[in-house]
Amino acid sequence: MIPVSFDYVEATSVEHALALFAEHDDAKFLAGGHSLVPMMKLRLVSSAVLIDIARIAELSYIEDRGDHVAVGALTRHREVEGSALLAEHLGLLAHVAGHVGDPQVRNRGTLGGSLVHGDPAADLPAAALALGASMVITGAAGTRVVPAAEFFVNFLETAVGDGELLTEVRFPKRTGDGWAYQKFNRRAMDYAIVAVAVQLGQNPGIALVNMGSTPHLATAASAALAAGSPTSVIADAVVEGTEAWNDANATREYREHLARVLTVRALAQAGYTS
Ligand SMILES: Cc1cc2nc3c(=O)[nH]c(=O)nc-3n(C[C@H](O)[C@H](O)[C@H](O)COP(=O)(O)OP(=O)(O)OC[C@H]3O[C@@H](n4cnc5c(N)ncnc54)[C@H](O)[C@@H]3O)c2cc1C
CATH class of the missing domain: 3.30.43.10 (Uridine Diphospho-n-acetylenolpyruvylglucosamine Reductase, domain 2)
Known part of the structure; x- marks a missing residue:
């Protein structure tokens, strides 16, 4: 149309x-x-x-800031996917960016756009949640920093207010820690029916795609992971607080089943052994 x-x-x-x-x-x-x-x-x-805003060069960068990597909001998915700095310190983020749509989408779409759009079916919001990212928001009143866990407030609604810009996303470094992204979809370039992002190490995180009206941080499962619980306990906890919907692709029950199965696979792939 x-x-x-x-x-x-x-x-x-x-x-x-x-x-x-x-x-x-x-x-x-x-x-x-x-x-x-x-x-x-x-x-x-x-x-x-x-x-x-696509040509605002000052918002396109990937910078080493010591304990974290700062990514400008207008950095394209393709640049995130191909960044050697991110591959070294934030493998989950670079890998997930490579799972967004197809090369055409990744050449145009931006990290900030994906996060502000706040689609529960999108890949990068789950990575930001699992990684404990912080969002830098700039408006007429100045700049504020919002943790990823408080950023996604409703369906397609984030903490970015009218007339504000998401300018930067800060990711604490996860050098050497295990991670995995399990995306279940019909064709390689499709949105996920369900996906699970897992980051091990200090402040481990598990986040889910398409399990409710917002990108979802699985807080109970993340706490169980931090406590070193068995994989089966973490997988059972992963659906706590989710509100997956029924659609042409899957029922709520099937999505919950997928979330558990993908969590088991992701934990194993990340090298979690409890
Ligand atoms: C065919 C196709 C397949 C796709 N497949 C996937 C997929 O598999 N997984 C996935 O996650 N995504 C997928 N996408 C979406 C893609 O990732 C988009 O690039 C992304 O969701 C939005 O980024 P954008 O830069 O294009 O934002 P835009 O479309 O330009 O903007 C999206 C929203 O964010 C606002 N906005 C953008 N940037 C800022 C900013 N810096 N500050 C404040 N507001 C801002 C805009 O006003 C708008 O409301 C697909 C898209 C297409 C067309």
């Missing part, structure tokens, strides 16, 4: 983007456009003005 007509303006810096937003009624930021434009074409979303 064809979207409702809109005006287009291009921002050249964070300040410029915020100023453009303040100038226009009913504006939205456009990054890679790979979630926003399909939603506009389906007429699920409309906006009088799109503020294109």
Whole structure:
């Protein structure tokens, strides 16, 4: 379908983007456009003005900051997937980025866009949750930092308010710790029917894809993992607090079964032996 007509303006810096937003009624930021434009074409979303932030160079980087790696919000999935720095210190993140859609999607889509879109079926939000990331949000009132566990507040709704930008995502380094991502889908480029991200080490995390209305941090299972519980106990705990829905791909019961099975596989793949 064809979207409702809109005006287009291009921002050249964070300040410029915020100023453009303040100038226009009913504006939205456009990054890679790979979630926003399909939603506009389906007429699920409309906006009088799109503020294109994709070419703000200051928001595209992957930087070693000692105890963490900072990734600019406009860094493309392809750059995350191919980063040697991330492969060394945050293998889960680089690997998960390689599971987003197909090469075309990964060449355009951005880490920040995927996180702000907040789709419970998306891959990268689960990685951010399992890794205990922090989101840096910038608006007219200044900058604030929100933990990933508090970032996804409702269906397609995050802590990023109207007129605010997600500018950076900080990932604590996980050098040498085991991790795994188990994505169950029909075809390689599809969204997950269910997926499980596991990060071992200090502050271990387990996060789920498509098990409710938001990307889901499995807190009970993560606590069981931190306590060194047997794999079967962790797998049973993983569905606690989930609200998976029934759709054409799977029933709620089937999704819960998948979450348990994929958790067992992910823990084994990550090298968890309890
Ligand atoms: C064919 C296809 C297959 C796909 N498959 C998958 C898949 O398997 N797994 C998966 O996880 N995803 C998949 N995606 C989605 C893809 O990952 C998108 O790139 C991503 O969800 C959105 O990123 P974007 O940069 O394109 O954001 P956009 O579409 O430009 O924006 C998405 C939303 O975030 C807002 N926004 C974007 N950046 C910022 C920012 N920095 N600050 C504040 N607001 C911002 C926008 O206003 C908009 O509301 C697929 C997409 C397509 C088209």
